[in-house]
Amino acid sequence: MPMETKVPCSRLESVLREGHFAVTAELNPPDSADPEDVYKAAGILANVCDGINAVDASGANCHISSVAICALLTRAGYEPVYQVTCRDRNRIAIQGDILGAAAMGVPNMLCLTGDDVTAGDQPEAKRVFDFDSIQLLRTARTMRDEATFLSGRKITSPPCFFLGAAANPFVPPYDWRPQRLAKKIAAGAQFIQTQYCFDLPRFKEYMTQVRDLGLDKQAFILAGVGPLKSAGAAEFMRTKVPGVVIPDQYVDRLKKTPKEKQQEEGKKICIELIEQIREIDGVAGIHIMAYRQEELVAEIVEQAGLMPRPTSNDQNKE
Amino acid sequence: MFRWLQNYPHFLEIVYDLLEVSLHPLKRWFKPGSHSEPFIIAIEKLGKETVFGCQMCGQCILHSTGMTCPMNCPKQLRNGPCGGVRENGHCEVKPEMKCVWVEAYQRSLKMPKYGYQFASLQPPVNNQLKGTSSWINMFHGIDTDLPPGWTNTKDIPVKWVKEDFYANGD
């Protein structure tokens, strides 16, 4: 079993510990200062998943900040996963934000390296990377478990986070990727959300190595999935989005489908993949990234047979 | 010019050991703030820049990173490759460059002595040491003087490295 948080505060953690196949989903961050826009985006995900990921300027495009999204979500009783990247903030800012997020009741934190600034719409920005994702994880864990900052200074009331990290099994050096996962777990990761799993044979191989190292017993692994909107979108994702690998078979399948049916086909592929991923030993759940098609998430979860969810994300509802 | 040397990490590993032994008697000249410091920095820079593209971070971990300088990674990661590596093994940020960490990994497999250290947890960079001599810092333990909150990671078991992992590598 993965190391237990001393004072568990995360519902996502409970769902996983109880042995349910978990579902998390990524929220589309609005470019807006209106909280209603955040709630609208969260509303369509709330009842079909156990955790809502708030991205930290994903793809280096700026949106409303992840810490603010999380704060808004906790107010409404949702279960946010606070994503933190090392790209934009140095260690001073990050540690402050960690305390801030915890103070606002954010229960989960996902530590990422972050896409480079050149991936976004402001490539002229300065890249920070004062931490890497592993140092960030380790620091967050120290803050939680030892109640100190990196400097050794005491924290009077430590944060309580369920700590997560990302993994990308689909890019080189392939045979070292499981070792990297081990390193992240040693640094403090309790759950893992992977990059989009389209290349299933590769993922199965990866999971075999992961099981050999016993890592699936030390952290909960959630496989990343998502519907492809069209053949064009798939082509864009695999050439322009860092780290995304989509085998030809899926792109071809979409190309052969008439334009107006491509979105439906993309959804079908996603559901098929979920069904196959569920069969793989050591996978504890899925993480749905339905970029700009968030309205499809409910259908996907439903049709993949993953409803009802063990805990409703929306506490106000029974 | 001498970058090709990096493809012989096995040899560089021996050089690394020899250098450490041979510099040891000179320890008393290796002092931060001494008159000899600028010369030591110049020599270190000349040597390591030509071979490794050294960025003079002042806390050298070359032997733990397959004799490949991690500061050449555009994100300056110290604990392994990011998730953006391209399918052909090239860098997310600079498509024309091979990912520093892909190379580092492949080279570490050829290093019988220090290769296993590729798995170790590297602390955050001390940015105050940039431009100083890592040799001087090593002799005075300056590079291993970690922030107190970075609890000793040496006691983290490194057992995830399968014993035969490096021996059978490549």
Ligand code: SF4
């Ligand atoms: S692809 Fe490799 S060299 Fe490029 S930023 Fe990522 S880890 Fe660094």
